[in-house]
Amino acid sequence: MTTLTFYGGCGEIGGNKVLVEDRDARVWLDMGSTFDFGSEYFTQYLMPRDRFGLRDYFALGLLPKLPGLYSQEWLDRAGFAYEPPRFSAAFISHIHFDHTNHLKFLDPAIPVHLGVGTKIILDSWEITTRSMDLLSHDYRTFRTGGSVDADGLEVEPIHVDHSAPAAYGFLVHTSAGTIAYTGDLRQHGPHGEMTRDFIEAAKTNEPIALITEGTRVAPQDPRANFTEALVKSKSIETAGKATGKAVFATFYPRDVDRMRTFVEVAKGVGRRFVIQARAAHLLLSLAQDTRIQVPDVLRDSDLLVYDRQFERQDTWEKNLFAQLGDRVVTSDYVRAHQDELVVQLDFTTMPELVDIQPLPGSSFIHSKSEPIEENDEVEAAVANWVRFFKLKRFQYHASGHMSETEISDMIRAIAPKTVIPVHTEYPGRFTRFASHVVQPRVGDPMPMG
Numbered sequence: 001m002t003t004l005t006f007y008g009g010c011g012e013i014g015g016n017k018v019l020v021e022d023r024d025a026r027v028w029l030d031m032g033s034t035f036d037f038g039s040e041y042f043t044q045y046l047m048p049r050d051r052f053g054l055r056d057y058f059a060l061g062l063l064p065k066l067p068g069l070y071s072q073e074w075l076d077r078a079g080f081a082y083e084p085p086r087f088s089a090a091f092i093s094h095i096h097f098d099h100t101n102h103l104k105f106l107d108p109a110i111p112v113h114l115g116v117g118t119k120i121i122l123d124s125w126e127i128t129t130r131s132m133d134l135l136s137h138d139y140r141t142f143r144t145g146g147s148v149d150a151d152g153l154e155v156e157p158i159h160v161d162h163s164a165p166a167a168y169g170f171l172v173h174t175s176a177g178t179i180a181y182t183g184d185l186r187q188h189g190p191h192g193e194m195t196r197d198f199i200e201a202a203k204t205n206e207p208i209a210l211i212t213e214g215t216r217v218a219p220q221d222p223r224a225n226f227t228e229a230l231v232k233s234k235s236i237e238t239a240g241k242a243t244g245k246a247v248f249a250t251f252y253p254r255d256v257d258r259m260r261t262f263v264e265v266a267k268g269v270g271r272r273f274v275i276q277a278r279a280a281h282l283l284l285s286l287a288q289d290t291r292i293q294v295p296d297v298l299r300d301s302d303l304l305v306y307d308r309q310f311e312r313q314d315t316w317e318k319n320l321f322a323q324l325g326d327r328v329v330t331s332d333y334v335r336a337h338q339d340e341l342v343v344q345l346d347f348t349t350m351p352e353l354v355d356i357q358p359l360p361g362s363s364f365i366h367s368k369s370e371p372i373e374e375n376d377e378v379e380a381a382v383a384n385w386v387r388f389f390k391l392k393r394f395q396y397h398a399s400g401h402m403s404e405t406e407i408s409d410m411i412r413a414i415a416p417k418t419v420i421p422v423h424t425e426y427p428g429r430f431t432r433f434a435s436h437v438v439q440p441r442v443g444d445p446m447p448m449g
């Protein structure tokens, strides 16, 4: 018997964790955490007692008590006995937090399969932020065209276009038939053909089920249907009008396509692009993967790297700056040359504005989704910085996700027997464009075939 059990992503965006059980195999598709994981009980200073491992998470029902899943370290004082792994593997569709973050709880003896590019990003991120604590796993990398056998279950990764490089969907060839899983995907990005490859491959396999994301399947879609090309042309227009003043751009730190877009925007208006050191480290790391096209930090003289002037530099930063020589710039340089630059500011680097002293009326291009929550504290703070420094705000962003119409077209093209919506707040809407929809419920095994 083949079953699917969903432990996240049910009626919510993010937190995908799907358990596929087939004969001897027990395989996870993604190991994410929702963006607001535990926020109904925890906030800033009110934190779970990590000294007791998973005790608080279990007690509050935030994590399932599954034997043979968690690491000994997280169970030691949690009041739940450690057992050797009872799972075959975890497959990670892409690097985003809401698909990876609960890997940190996983027994490191369980193999974790992920794309070559995803592993590079993970390593770079770990070196530059030390925030994820994910290094100890038994990682095994894959590429499109390969397939992985996990205790007799064949899992085939197929690239898709998304707002992170090295994103994949999966075809899971179970004894009951093929189950397709989209991960997160879009068609309007620079690599739309990858998503079409996935759709084509899924269709060919006549899947018994399609587990699909539905971030933008909603009565109202707040995300404008911008393409990456439109983000570029709009930003060039804005930067072109900013004569004599600074241009800032803020975007998701791992959105490499967006970095490339802003390199081209800067070149398009005869400016140089200043990126944060972390972003430069990521680009340098990804340059090792010949299948991912990234701006050339080492050779492109139009790329400058920002030095935040920490009292003590980390080794990675020292090495990076040594390689770049006079293309490392500080706030003094940016202040004096602001009309010749486009500057990357992510929300953690907003205070650099204090030293950059942008001229009033400088441009601030917000190249991320519009805040969806009204009480988004980060976005509220960023907006106040923008107001304080009298910057002009522009909103240009290409979403990482397909629109509702594109999702419905994809479902029609693949024609699965059953559609299972995840990563959406409106799973009920899928009945508008799919005849057999099953809504997953957390922890409820769903028999297949």
Ligand SMILES: [Zn+2]
Pocket (backbone or CB within 6 Å): 094, 096, 162, 184, 400
């Ligand atoms: Zn994603």
